[in-house]
Amino acid sequence: MLKIDRSFAGGLPEAASSTLLVDSIIRLASALKLLTIAEGVESQAQLDALRGMKCGGWQGHLFSPAVPPQQLEELVRAAGR
Secondary structure, three states: OEEEOHHHHOOOOOOHHHHHHHHHHHHHHHHOOOOEEEOOOOOHHHHHHHHHOOOOEEOOOOOOOOOOHHHHHHHHHHHOO
16 A cells, blocks of 8 residues: 655645646556555545546545544444444
């Protein structure tokens, strides 16, 4: 697995340099048969850009703020229902 730091993904999709860098990281990871996870995804536009680049997974406030372990257990249980 290869995680893409929020500092790289934060400029998506507006900054061409961020788009080029993140796309290159995803392509390299794919060539090495690694799953990519983008950190710090905070907007639908960022998620759409990452999906378009075939990023394998996402983390960030768009999905959920950071939660304590006990609350995470509850969220996972509730999602399984």
